[in-house]
Amino acid sequence: MIIPCGEVDRWLKSADVIVVGCGIAGVCAAIAAREAGAAALVLERSSGCSGSTAAAAGHFYLGGGTAVQIACGFHDDAQALADYLTAVASSPDEEKISAFAEGSAAHFAWLEARGVPFDRSYYPLKAVIQPGRECLIWTGNERVWPFRDQARPAPRGHKVAFDGLEGGGALALDHLAAHARTIGVEAVFDTKVDALVCEGDRIAPKFDGIAEALAAPDTQLRLFGKPEIVGKRRMGLALALGASIEEARAKARNAAAAVSTTP
Numbered sequence: 085m086i087i088p089c090g091e092v093d094r095w096l097k098s099a100d101v102i103v104v105g106c107g108i109a110g111v112c113a114a115i116a117a118r119e120a121g122a123a124a125l126v127l128e129r130s131s132g133c134s135g136s137t138a139a140a141a142g143h144f145y146l147g148g149g150t151a152v153q154i155a156c157g158f159h160d161d162a163q164a165l166a167d168y169l170t171a172v173a174s175s176p177d178e179e180k181i182s183a184f185a186e187g188s189a190a191h192f193a194w195l196e197a198r199g200v201p202f203d204r205s206y207y208p209l210k211a212v213i214q215p216g217r218e219c220l221i222w223t224g225n226e227r228v229w230p231f232r233d234q235a236r237p238a239p240r241g242h243k244v245a246f247d248g249l250e251g252g253g254a255l256a257l258d259h260l261a262a263h264a265r266t267i268g269v270e271a272v273f274d275t276k277v278d279a280l281v282c283e284g285d286r287i288a289p290k291f292d293g294i295a296e297a298l299a300a301p302d303t304q305l306r307l308f309g310k311p312e313i314v315g316k317r318r319m320g321l322a323l324a325l326g327a328s329i330e331e332a333r334a335k336a337r338n339a340a341a342a343v344s345t346t347p
């Protein structure tokens with residue numbers, strides 16, 4: 085829901101950056117904003133930092149020469165990581181993969197510097213999640229043909245340091261949330277965001293052709309309402325069911341083609 089700015093009669097809080105949701109993405113965004121000097125406010129509908137992150141095992145897929153990879157004697161670099169992600173993706177987004185690969189070792193250092201604990205150790209056996217505190221593990225198909233011929237393999241699963249199979253996501257989130265509090269990120273819980281306030285004419289583009297796009301049965305749209313796109317990010321998605329993958333893809337393509345935007 086969009087509320088015109090003129091209809092708001094009082095403001096309870098103000099901030100330079102407002103983040104909706106206090107899972108790991110939200111807490112990291114709020115920390116980054118605060119560390120860049122902004123007053124950051126997180127609004128979370130649950131009673132604490134939560135989301136899927138609280139259920140996650142606590143493996144971070146990172147590489148390119150993280151401190152743990154180096155300490156455990158594995159050579160990895162951004163190119164090998166990008167080559168592997170490109171090889172396994174069905175339609176690789178070069179720009180996104182290269183940004184992720186080039187920043188990956190620094191992302192590891194960023195998390196660790198903000199309190200997420202990682203052991204300098206390697207778990208050599210096959211497991212979905214290693215049972216102990218060992219950090220590094222093979223989590224993908226890096227050593228499997230044909231990928232081993234397309235990208236130099238390296239183990240890249242980094243488990244948060246704790247004994248056990250469950251709770252790593254919650255542990256990482258606890259540390260990041262504690263850091264966020266320390267640096268002055270404000271969080272308000274039990275508060276669901278269900279409207280945006282719009283100053284000026286419009287904050288989202290106008291979408292045309294939606295009825296035509298949804299005319300075929302079992303077709304849905306997810307329109308992100310972005311006023312502009314940067315690089316190859318999507319402005320929306322078309323979802324479709326079909327008797328075969330080809331039919332579903334054709335229906336989704338037709339639905340996407342029917343939608344147009346006016347900025």
Ligand SMILES: Cc1cc2nc3c(=O)[nH]c(=O)nc-3n(C[C@H](O)[C@H](O)[C@H](O)COP(=O)(O)OP(=O)(O)OC[C@H]3O[C@@H](n4cnc5c(N)ncnc54)[C@H](O)[C@@H]3O)c2cc1C
Nearest residue numbers: 105107108109128129134135136137140141142143276277
């Ligand atoms: C069992 C399980 C194990 C997993 N293990 C791993 C793993 O080992 N490694 C890995 O990389 N990934 C793993 N994942 C996936 C990973 O957990 C998610 O990709 C990640 O946590 C998503 O983080 P997020 O911050 O985007 O979303 P979430 O953690 O879901 O956070 C979103 C937050 O936004 C809040 N919110 C939503 N709407 C509103 C609103 N309108 N107003 C206010 N608040 C709102 C929600 O309450 C929630 O707290 C696992 C997932 C599951 C379920």
